[in-house]
Amino acid sequence: MFLSQNNGWIKPSPKLGSYVAGCLPSLSFSSVQPLHRLARPCRLSSSKSPPRTMFRTRTLWLWCCCTNLALINAFSAYPDWLEPKMSADFPFEQKFIDVYHGSNKSYTAYYELGPSDSNDVLILLHGVPTWGYYWRNVAPMISEQIPNVRIIVPDLMGMGRSGKPGGDYRMDFQAAYLKSFLDEMGLDKFYWFGHDWGGILGHLLAGENPERFHALGAYEVMFKPFRNYSELTPSLVDAFKLARDPDNEDLRREADLFLTGMFEELPELSIPGPEHDYYSQPFPAYEKGWMATTVLGTESPIGGEPADNLERYMAAYENLQLEAEAERVKLFLITHDPGWNMPLRRVPEFIQDYPKMEVVSNGFANHFVNEERPRSIAQHVGAWMARLLAET
Numbered sequence: 001m002f003l004s005q006n007n008g009w010i011k012p013s014p015k016l017g018s019y020v021a022g023c024l025p026s027l028s029f030s031s032v033q034p035l036h037r038l039a040r041p042c043r044l045s046s047s048k049s050p051p052r053t054m055f056r057t058r059t060l061w062l063w064c065c066c067t068n069l070a071l072i073n074a075f076s077a078y079p080d081w082l083e084p085k086m087s088a089d090f091p092f093e094q095k096f097i098d099v100y101h102g103s104n105k106s107y108t109a110y111y112e113l114g115p116s117d118s119n120d121v122l123i124l125l126h127g128v129p130t131w132g133y134y135w136r137n138v139a140p141m142i143s144e145q146i147p148n149v150r151i152i153v154p155d156l157m158g159m160g161r162s163g164k165p166g167g168d169y170r171m172d173f174q175a176a177y178l179k180s181f182l183d184e185m186g187l188d189k190f191y192w193f194g195h196d197w198g199g200i201l202g203h204l205l206a207g208e209n210p211e212r213f214h215a216l217g218a219y220e221v222m223f224k225p226f227r228n229y230s231e232l233t234p235s236l237v238d239a240f241k242l243a244r245d246p247d248n249e250d251l252r253r254e255a256d257l258f259l260t261g262m263f264e265e266l267p268e269l270s271i272p273g274p275e276h277d278y279y280s281q282p283f284p285a286y287e288k289g290w291m292a293t294t295v296l297g298t299e300s301p302i303g304g305e306p307a308d309n310l311e312r313y314m315a316a317y318e319n320l321q322l323e324a325e326a327e328r329v330k331l332f333l334i335t336h337d338p339g340w341n342m343p344l345r346r347v348p349e350f351i352q353d354y355p356k357m358e359v360v361s362n363g364f365a366n367h368f369v370n371e372e373r374p375r376s377i378a379q380h381v382g383a384w385m386a387r388l389l390a391e392t
Contacts, residue, residue, distance in 0.1 A: 086137040086374050087136065087137060088273070088274035088275045088278070089136070089274070090133055090136050090278060091136075092111035092113075092132075092136070092153075093111060094109055094110075094111055094161055095109070095110055095111060095112070096108070096109055096110075096161075097110070097181065097184050097185060098184060099157075099163075099177050099180040099181050099184055100177075100180045100184075101165075101167070101173065101176040101177050101180065102176075104165055104166070104167070105165075106157065106162070106163035106164075106165040106177065107162065107163045108154050108155065108157070108162045108163070108177065108181045109132070109154070109155045109160055109161035109162045110132065110152055110153060110154040110155065110181075111132060111152075111153050112150060112151060112152045112153065113139055113140060113143040113150075113151045113153075114143050114146075114147065114148065114149050114150045114151050115148065115150055116150060117150075118148055118149055118150040120146075120148065120149045120150065120191070120389060121149070121150045121151075121152060121187055121189075121190040121191065122142070122146075122149050122150070122151045122152070122190065122191045122192070122193065122385060123152050123153075123154070123187075123190055123191070123192045123193070123194075123202070124138070124139055124142075124151060124152070124153045124193055124194070124198075125153075125154065125156070125192070125193075125194040125195070125197075125198030125199075125201065125202060126153075126155070126156070126159070126160075126194075126195060126196070126197075126198050127194070127195045127196020127197040127198045127199070127200075127220075127221075128196055128197050128258050128293045128296050128297040129159075129256065129258035129259040129261075129262060129279075129283070129290065129293035129297065130159070130160075130195075130262070130279065130368075131155045131156070131159045131160025131161070131162075131279075131282055132153045132154065132155050132160050132161075133160065133278045133279065134195070134368075134370050134371075135153050135370060137370065137374040137378075138370050138374045138377050138378045138381070139151055139153055141374070141375065141378035141379075141382065142378050142381050142382045142385070144382075145378070145379075145382030145383070145385070145386060146382055146385045146386055146389065149191075149385065149389070152185070152187075154178075154181055155282075156174055156177075156178070156197070156198075156201075156292070156296070157169070157173070157174055157177045157292065158289075158291065158292025158293075159282060159283075159292050159293060160282050161282065164288045164289070164292070168295065169291060169292045169295040169296060170295060170296070170299055170306075170309075171200075171201070171204070171296070171299045171309050171312075171313075172308075172309075172312070174197075174201060174296060175201055175204055175205060178201055178205065179205060179209070182205075182212070187212075188212060189211075189212050189213070189214060190212065190213065190214065191213075191214050191215050191216075191217075191385060191388065192205075192206065192213060192215070192216050192217070193216075193217040193218065193332075193381050193384075194217075194218045194221065195218065195219060195220055195221070195369075195370065196220055196221060196341060196367070197221075197296055197297075198218070198221075199216075199217075199218025199219070199220075199221030199223070200221055200222060200223075200300065200313075202216050202218065203216060203218070203221070203223060203313075203316065203317070203320065204312070204313055204316045205316075206316070206320055206323075206329055207315070207316025207317055207318075207319045207320035207323075208316050208319070210319065210320065210323040210328060210329050213329045214329070214330070214388065215329060215330040215331070215332060215384075215388055216320075216329060216330075216331055216332070217331070217332030217333070217334070217381065217384060218332075218333060218334075219333065219334035219335070219336065219342065219362070219369060219377070220336065220339060220340060220341045220342050220367050220369065221341060221342060222300045222341050222342075223317075223333070223342075223350055224317065224346070224349065224350060224353070225300065225301035225302065225310055225313060225314070226300070226301070226302045226303070227303065227304075228302070228303045229241070229302060229303065231343070231346065232302070232343075233338065233339070233340050233341075233343050235340070236340055236341075239257075239261060240298070240302065242257070243257050243258070243294065243297060243298050244298045244302075252286070252294050253286045256283055256289070256290035256293065256294070257294060257297075258290070258293045258294065258297045259279065259280070259283060259290060259293065262279070262368060263276075265366055265367065265368060266368060266371055266372070269371070301313060317353075320354075321353055321354060324354050324356055324357065325354075325355070325356060327356060330356075330358070330388065331354050331356070331357035331358065332357065332358045332359075332360075332384050333347070333350065333357055333358070333359045333360075334359075334360055334361075334362050334377070334380050334381075335347055335359060335360070335361050335362065336361075336362050336363070336364070336365040336366070336369060337361075337363065337364055337365075338364075338366065339365065339366065339367065340366060340367035341367065347359065358384070360380055362376050362377070362380060363376075
């Protein structure tokens with residue numbers, strides 16, 4: 001792969017530099033490209049080639065190979081310098097709209113980018129335990145790629161700056177208010193991309209209301225309920241059991257378990273500062289704060305429980321299979337290694353259920369990829385939307 005031969009001469013191929021540079025998509029690493037030009041070519045079968053030249057070339061060859069392996073290893077660990085720090089600012093105009101669940105009234109907070117009169121609408125929905133702030137860096141980069149699309153970023157009920165009405169904050173509760181939000185916004189048909197519960201709720205609504213969805217995309221989402229705890233990522237088993245154990249009610253009221261888990265995964269956010277404050281402010285206490293994340297975070301069906309969620313969700317899942325097969329709703333999935341909610345070993349099962357789903361690998365990341373690698377998410381989502389729009 002990295003050798004080229006011309007008239008008996010062997011030298012490092014330009015493919016070597018290109019391959020090394022290709023391992024670093026987020027960097028401007030132009031110095032890697034001309035590596036092959038540094039080596040002097042040598043004729044392997046000619047007595048005119050001084051041994052010293054051959055030795056120099058082979059030494060450089062060894063250096064190039066070792067450097068290449070080191071860079072690949074560094075990329076697999078994805079150090080912080082590979083994607084520079086993004087902004088902590090939240091410069092968006094926050095908007096509010098009344099929403100309803102039966103006779104109950106509250107409001108949903110949201111912000112938007114792009115032309116407000118565009119017929120092409122993309123919903124970006126966060127998961128647990130975040131809010132619209134999670135998309136602050138990603139949404140503008142997506143908008144740059146698809147400037148004619150209206151991008152809407154809402155907060156789930158009880159999270160972010162949305163209302164915190166009375167209620168159980170379970171899956172049905174959130175789905176009802178989400179559907180009301182779409183109705184009140186006058187959004188008849190749209191594209192949807194979600195993270196975590198933003199993808200689960202999108203999947204539920206797409207299965208129940210497929211006529212409103214052009215396409216559905218997600219990452220780090222429990223698309224299909226786990227049959228038992230052994231299917232979970234090992235690091236999540238204890239956390240989910242702790243959060244679901246009814247004997248731990250006092251603990252759940254004393255601490256925001258899911259936000260604490262986020263800060264443990266991203267320790268730089270646990271340090272007092274703008275990002276820490278933005279993520280913490282919407283959740284000052286259990287009743288008017290982290291109850292929403294604590295309840296919703298334990299609503300994913302595992303081992304058949306909660307049974308009512310499993311029944312409703314699987315009905316939507318099976319209906320969406322028919323819609324996706326007929327390509328009336330197009331599906332898109334971004335995978336990560338190791339990930340949390342989307343173990344790679346489960347991806348083949350989703351592909352079997354949704355054979356026409358587009359799947360792309362985004363390499364190394366854990367769960368909160370908008371904080372870990374925002375540029376990569378924006379690039380994938382923007383490219384996906386551009387492809388969809390080109391087909392219409």
